[in-house]
Amino acid sequence: MKNIGIISRKELGSYLTSPMAYVVTAIFLALSGTFFSTYLAATSFEDTSIRGFLDAAQILILLFAAILTMRLVAEEKKTGTWELLLTAPVRDVEIVVGKFLGSLAVLTGMLVTTLYFPFLLVLFGDPDLGTIGTSYLGLFLLGSACLSIGFFASTLSSNQIVSAVVGGGILFGLWFLGAVESFATGALKELIPFLSLSHHFTDFTRGIVDTRSIVYYLSVTALFLFLSRGSIQTARWR
Amino acid sequence: MIRIQNLTKYYGKRRAVDDITFNVEKGEIVGFLGPNGAGKTTTMRIITGYLMPTRGDVWIAEHNMATHSLEGRRLIGYMPEVTPLYMDMTTRAYLTFGARLRGLDGKKAGSRVEEVVEQCALEEYVDVMLGKLSKGFKQRVGLAQAIIHDPQVLVLDEPTVGIDPIQVAQTRKLIKELGRDRTILLSTHILPEVSMICERVIIIHKGRIAAQDRIENLSTILKGGRRIRLHVRGPAREVTERLTRITALRDVRYEEPFHVVEFPVDKEPQAEITGLVVQAGWTLLAMESMEMSLEDIFLQLTTEEEGER
Ligand SMILES: Nc1ncnc2c1ncn2[C@@H]1O[C@H](COP(=O)(O)OP(=O)(O)OP(=O)(O)O)[C@@H](O)[C@H]1O
Numbered sequence: 001m002k003n004i005g006i007i008s009r010k011e012l013g014s015y016l017t018s019p020m021a022y023v024v025t026a027i028f029l030a031l032s033g034t035f036f037s038t039y040l041a042a043t044s045f046e047d048t049s050i051r052g053f054l055d056a057a058q059i060l061i062l063l064f065a066a067i068l069t070m071r072l073v074a075e076e077k078k079t080g081t082w083e084l085l086l087t088a089p090v091r092d093v094e095i096v097v098g099k100f101l102g103s104l105a106v107l108t109g110m111l112v113t114t115l116y117f118p119f120l121l122v123l124f125g126d127p128d129l130g131t132i133g134t135s136y137l138g139l140f141l142l143g144s145a146c147l148s149i150g151f152f153a154s155t156l157s158s159n160q161i162v163s164a165v166v167g168g169g170i171l172f173g174l175w176f177l178g179a180v181e182s183f184a185t186g187a188l189k190e191l192i193p194f195l196s197l198s199h200h201f202t203d204f205t206r207g208i209v210d211t212r213s214i215v216y217y218l219s220v221t222a223l224f225l226f227l228s229r230g231s232i233q234t235a236r237w238r
Numbered sequence: 239m240i241r242i243q244n245l246t247k248y249y250g251k252r253r254a255v256d257d258i259t260f261n262v263e264k265g266e267i268v269g270f271l272g273p274n275g276a277g278k279t280t281t282m283r284i285i286t287g288y289l290m291p292t293r294g295d296v297w298i299a300e301h302n303m304a305t306h307s308l309e310g311r312r313l314i315g316y317m318p319e320v321t322p323l324y325m326d327m328t329t330r331a332y333l334t335f336g337a338r339l340r341g342l343d344g345k346k347a348g349s350r351v352e353e354v355v356e357q358c359a360l361e362e363y364v365d366v367m368l369g370k371l372s373k374g375f376k377q378r379v380g381l382a383q384a385i386i387h388d389p390q391v392l393v394l395d396e397p398t399v400g401i402d403p404i405q406v407a408q409t410r411k412l413i414k415e416l417g418r419d420r421t422i423l424l425s426t427h428i429l430p431e432v433s434m435i436c437e438r439v440i441i442i443h444k445g446r447i448a449a450q451d452r453i454e455n456l457s458t459i460l461k462g463g464r465r466i467r468l469h470v471r472g473p474a475r476e477v478t479e480r481l482t483r484i485t486a487l488r489d490v491r492y493e494e495p496f497h498v499v500e501f502p503v504d505k506e507p508q509a510e511i512t513g514l515v516v517q518a519g520w521t522l523l524a525m526e527s528m529e530m531s532l533e534d535i536f537l538q539l540t541t542e543e544e545g546e547r
């Protein structure tokens with residue numbers, strides 16, 4: 001437990017000393033803010049919801065998760081610091097969870113900065129705070145699943161660009177899995193929406209908290225953290 | 239303290255380490271010597287738990303690294319070949335992180351950082367980003383990191399590569415000091431370095447151990463000793479006995495059918511030897527110099543290996 005804290009704090013520190021986290025947050029704010037206000041304007045401020053923001057944020061989160069996590073392992077492998085971590089008396093799982101939590105802290109910070117969108121709505125209208133709450137919960141869960149997937153991709157290579165591309169590939173693949181649904185038949189038709197990252201997100205934006213969706217995102221997070229640990233361990237044998 | 243048994247490592251199909259066995263006793267400083275690609279780094283990575291062997295075992299004290307890696311790792315300080323620095327951290331932050339990672343609590347970590355900073359003469363750079371340090375100082379931070387938790391075992395992979403002569407001398411002195419109460423395995427391809435720091439040397443070539451011996455046994459050569467090989471027709475025992483009486487000779491050995499004599503560089507016993515042989519009525523069939531530097535030994539050992547294949 002102590003080691004997880006040490007590693008995640010160090011990871012958060014690295015994020016905060018490099019421009020990456022700030023640039024990503026700034027772009028995230030700018031783009032999602034644009035969608036937020038465009039949507040409001042399009043409905044002539046009738047629908048005081050964060051729909052516009054959510055439409056943009058759900059896609060941006062996929063992209064930025066891949067970018068935020070690409071360095072987590074790949075960079076350390078390249079610079080050689082990986083050897084320091086893996087020979088320290090620290091369990092592989094502690095490294096995995098510590099690093100993941102570091103990136104989750106950055107993502108959470110990013111989401112917190114967007115809270116001024118709903119805040120504006122409260123000032124100037126009467127938004128459904130319940131739906132906003134569940135939407136943020138959804139974004140957080142989706143984000144954590146995405147980070148876990150991106151992290152896994154980062155363990156596969158010592159090249160950050162390769163990790164970002166692989167991570168983005170898996171993420172967008174799982175996201176657009178829903179689109180394949182129409183071609184599928186039988187059991188696959190049932191299964192595909194269940195596996196899709198996007199399918200489970202919709203409920204949250206409608207103010208519905210389905211336990212299955214929470215379980216889904218937590219399971220994806222856990223699964224890919226587990227795979228990351230596996231990937232780190234097998235690399236020792238290669 | 240370090241026990242290695244039948245260690246073999248394949249990278250895919252490439253065999254990097256081939257069935258090596260050796261021990262490093264508690265308190266010993268052992269030099270691990272070999273040309274490029276011999277398998278030094280690979281062996282060290284297995285010792286420190288970074289890699290798993292294909293076959294064989296490593297014990298650190300009583301901990302088998304295959305089953306009790308964490309306990310083993312706790313005892314080791316490791317300086318990898320590529321100094322593992324986070325360039326966006328200051329020396330202090332980095333060493334503190336290293337100390338915490340090794341299980342030191344905040345307060346202890348702070349005081350240890352002060353100590354190793356002094357030990358490695360890094361005072362001037364404690365609050366400087368690692369990315370801005372010169373190569374030599376980066377190397378020192380790497381060493382500082384390895385000793386931050388005061389480990390019983392030190393594994394140093396080419397600790398003096400790429401630093402200037404003055405710093406090399408200082409680093410060697412530091413390693414020697416550290417070795418007073420620690421077990422050290424140090425890899426290098428600089429031969430004099432081994433003679434300066436180590437008590438014993440293990441020479442590895444193409445993943446196999448080509449030779450291992452105490453430095454004393456190589457000391458004549460290291461200290462600039464010379465050897466001559468004589469082929470004398472005469473009673474071997476008596477020849478040996480007579481040769482031993484020549485004071486200039488440090489060592490006389492009979493390696494059938496030759497007599498090998500060793501003497502310091504500043505002596506010239508050839509005339510005396512010839513005289514002795516003639517006087518006794520024997521025949522001197524051959525007398526040839528076997529001058530060998532450790533480089534030669536090293537080369538010979540490693541090329542002999544090649545010839546066998
Ligand atoms: N990650 C790797 N993947 C594949 N082969 C490797 C890997 N690391 C090392 N090798 C190979 O294993 C052999 C031993 O390499 P190693 O790095 O252990 O040698 P070394 O003795 O440390 O050499 P040097 O003096 O150059 O540092 C070499 O043939 C090398 O090409």
Ligand SMILES: [Mg+2]
Nearest residue numbers: 278279280319
């Ligand atoms: Mg090496």
